[in-house]
Amino acid sequence: MSPTVEDYWRVVEAIASRMEGALGDDLRSLILTGSLSRNRAVPGRSDLDAIAVFRRGALDDREAYQRHVRALVDAFRFVASSGLPPGHPFHFSYEEELADQDCLYTANSQAFPDSSRIVAGEDVRPQIVAGIGAAAVARCVLFAMRQRFLFPLAAVLNAGELSAMEQGVLFERLVHMAKGLPIFACLALGLPSGENVGPRELRAALPEVDFGVLDEIAAIRRGEMALGGAEEVRGLLRRSLELSEAVNDRILAQGVEPWRDLLS
Amino acid sequence: MAAEARQGDIRVPPRVLEGVANLVREAGEGLESVVYYEHPLTGNGLLLVLPDHAGSFPDLLARIFQAAPRLPLHCLRPRELFQLALPGYAAPALSVDDQPHLAHCVKFRSAVLHGRDCRAEVPLPARPDIFLRDQLRGCRKFFRTHVIKLLYEREYRKVVTEVVHEARRSMSIALQAADGWRVDLAEVPDRYAARFGTARGVEGWRRLVTLAEGLETTPEADLETAAYEACWLFEGFLKGIASEALESPPP
Numbered sequence: 104m105s106p107t108v109e110d111y112w113r114v115v116e117a118i119a120s121r122m123e124g125a126l127g128d129d130l131r132s133l134i135l136t137g138s139l140s141r142n143r144a145v146p147g148r149s150d151l152d153a154i155a156v157f158r159r160g161a162l163d164d165r166e167a168y169q170r171h172v173r174a175l176v177d178a179f180r181f182v183a184s185s186g187l188p189p190g191h192p193f194h195f196s197y198e199e200e201l202a203d204q205d206c207l208y209t210a211n212s213q214a215f216p217d218s219s220r221i222v223a224g225e226d227v228r229p230q231i232v233a234g235i236g237a238a239a240v241a242r243c244v245l246f247a248m249r250q251r252f253l254f255p256l257a258a259v260l261n262a263g264e265l266s267a268m269e270q271g272v273l274f275e276r277l278v279h280m281a282k283g284l285p286i287f288a289c290l291a292l293g294l295p296s297g298e299n300v301g302p303r304e305l306r307a308a309l310p311e312v313d314f315g316v317l318d319e320i321a322a323i324r325r326g327e328m329a330l331g332g333a334e335e336v337r338g339l340l341r342r343s344l345e346l347s348e349a350v351n352d353r354i355l356a357q358g359v360e361p362w363r364d365l366l367s
Numbered sequence: 368m369a370a371e372a373r374q375g376d377i378r379v380p381p382r383v384l385e386g387v388a389n390l391v392r393e394a395g396e397g398l399e400s401v402v403y404y405e406h407p408l409t410g411n412g413l414l415l416v417l418p419d420h421a422g423s424f425p426d427l428l429a430r431i432f433q434a435a436p437r438l439p440l441h442c443l444r445p446r447e448l449f450q451l452a453l454p455g456y457a458a459p460a461l462s463v464d465d466q467p468h469l470a471h472c473v474k475f476r477s478a479v480l481h482g483r484d485c486r487a488e489v490p491l492p493a494r495p496d497i498f499l500r501d502q503l504r505g506c507r508k509f510f511r512t513h514v515i516k517l518l519y520e521r522e523y524r525k526v527v528t529e530v531v532h533e534a535r536r537s538m539s540i541a542l543q544a545a546d547g548w549r550v551d552l553a554e555v556p557d558r559y560a561a562r563f564g565t566a567r568g569v570e571g572w573r574r575l576v577t578l579a580e581g582l583e584t585t586p587e588a589d590l591e592t593a594a595y596e597a598c599w600l601f602e603g604f605l606k607g608i609a610s611e612a613l614e615s616p617p618p
Contacts, residue, residue: 162602169595176518183519192515194508205504207456234504236497240454246447247455251462254442257428344425359449366452367493 105147106186111139114185115151118178119223122155125174129167131198132156133223140220141299145325150190151182156227159198171195201227203234206241206290218298239365241296245287245354249347253280256340265333273336274323280343281320284350291354293361305350312349316342374478379403386436387413387480393434397427399445401481404472407539407551409465412439414451414473416485419444439465448485452492457505459533460513464505467498467540471548495544496613502540503609506533506601514598523590524582527597531579534572534604541568541612562617567607575600 115135122130137152138144155175161167179192196204219228233241256276259265265273282298285305289296294304306314316339322328330336359366373379387401400416413435421427431442443450451473455466474486492498510533517526535552538559542550550558556576560569578597585593 162606165599168599168602172515172518172595172598175515179515179519192512192519194512196507200507203500203504205501205508234500236454236494236500237504239494239497240456240501243450243453244456246450246453247464247466250441251455251464254428254440255432257425258432260425260429262433341425344428348424355446362449362453365454365493365497366449366490 107146108139108144110185111144111146111149111151111187114182114187115139115153115222118181121181122174122178123223125177126157126171129158129161129171130155130174131158131224132221132227133193134228135220135222136218141218148188148324150188151193152190153193153222155193155195156201156224157195157197162197162199198227198230201230202232204231204237206233206237207244207286241287241290242293242361243291243365245284245291245351248280248283248287249351252276253344253347257344260337260341265336270330270333270336273340274320274330277320277336277339277343278324280347281317284347285314285317288350288354291361292357309350309353312346312353314346316346377403377405377476377478379478379480383411383413383436383438384480386434386438390415390431390434390436391481394427394430397421397430399482400479400485402473402477402486403480404469404477406439406465406472406476407468407548407555408536409439409463412441412465412472414477414485415440415442416448416482417442417444419446439463441469445485445488448488449490452490454492454497454501457502457509459502459505459510459536460529461509464502467502467543468548476548492543498543499537499540499608499612502537503605506537506605518591518594518598521591523594526594527579527582530597530601531575534575534601537605537608538568538572541608544616563611564617568604568611569607571600571604571607575604 119133122133132155134154134156135152136154138149139151155171157171161171175193175195179189183189216228221228256273259269259273285302286296286298288305289301292305292308294308295301296304302317319328320339323330383403387403390401391398397417398415399418400414402414403411404414405411415431417427428442431440441451452470453466455464457464470489470491474489474491477486479486514526514530517529535555539547539550539552539555541547542555542558542562545562556572559572563569575597578593578600582593
């Protein structure tokens with residue numbers, strides 16, 4: 104039976120309580136991020152995303168550090184046995200690292216009150232700041248995403264049979280692409296890029312580009328449309344590649360100038 | 368079978384030559400240039416320069432990725448070659464970011480296997496420190512999470528070996544401003560020690576290596592302790608490398 108949204112919240116509350124009990128004041132904050140915090144979780148498909156923030160200086164204390172890691176292993180074990188999709192373990196940071204975060208999800212969404220929730224400890228989100236060079240990396244990440252994650256998928260466009268499992272894997276990759284592309288494109292174009300605002304900003308900035316494939320992928324993931332067979336998944340991939348090209352062309356229309364400071 | 372080819376100091380393995388010949392047969396008109404390069408973090412890779420107007424781009428990519436040898440590929444149009452010098456996005460354990468060293472390797476540690484020589488059009492990075500900063504953030508964001516999953520799965524030996532490997536990669540990236548592109552991973556610790564002295568990062572590395580070397584004889588019951596120790600040493604190593612290579616680098 105698929106879990107309900109209420110099941111997700113019960114697991115979150117239980118984990119927060121376990122971590123507070125095990126770590127006391129060492130746990131400065133537990134920040135829930137991702138779709139659940141934005142009331143957009145897809146029960147049975149969404150996983151839990153969170154960041155645990157530990158007290159300043161504890162990273163130099165072997166026993167404290169290992170206690171923190173054990174608490175996170177325990178939290179992941181709890182999620183894995185709860186019936187929710189286990190996803191990945193929670194991220195963690197120490198207070199002194201909050202001012203050196205990357206620009207993608209952390210500084211652009213986790214720090215936003217409408218993209219995250221505090222489920223234990225204090226609200227340390229005002230301390231979350233992008234580190235030196237993080238904004239520069241963010242301007243370039245779309246290029247890396249295309250080369251590393253999207254282009255290699257093209258190998259299946261004209262390949263033979265795709266098993267049901269391969270179709271599922273390919274679709275999951277497209278889900279990741281659909282989440283990331285608008286945010287990464289906004290960062291390359293210097294637009295606001297939070298998970299809630301990025302997609303809207305990009306569509307407004309590039310009104311001539313057809314973003315329909317992103318809507319279709321999202322609707323299929325929510326169960327509002329059927330995935331179909333191998334040809335349908337390949338069709339989504341082809342349209343994703345075309346969309347990525349169209350967005351890339353608009354970004355490169357700026358020339359090299361936005362990246363000049365990074366080149367010698 | 369194709370014989371190994373040499374261009375200067377670069378030896379192109381026969382399987383790469385065969386793969387590129389196949390690639391050129393399948394996508395020849397869609398390839399302006401094919402450059403083979405050696406790379407400290409991935410071993411090697413191919414730069415494929417595509418024409419600015421290639422008809423259906425998805426179909427060209429499909430032909431390329433079906434026919435190309437199994438190497439890291441960078442598919443770029445001439446106007447996109449500057450991207451070789453930009454930072455990528457470090458997500459250690461999830462994927463290999465080969466942008467550190469990439470522009471240097473394509474320009475200076477490479478061989479043109481097909482088409483025109485485009486290497487002079489590739490710029491170099493102006494801010495090598497950004498690559499290391501991104502690697503260190505990536506270790507904190509992704510590698511920590513990956514290790515927690517390994518600990519949950521009781522893959523204790525894997526924790527230690529992967530920590531050692533990631534430490535080596537981090538040292539390589541720290542050497543980017545000091546001709547690190549010339550240095551293969553096996554030689555990286557010595558080069559790092561020579562450049563940055565015997566301070567915190569080097570000491571952390573030595574303790575990690577000692578731990579890894581002892582794995583063979585570590586009793587099963589002690590592996591969990593060794594894995595947690597490796598994680599903590601790695602954290603100290605990362606702080607050391609940040610201090611040595613970013614905060615007070617040698618002149």
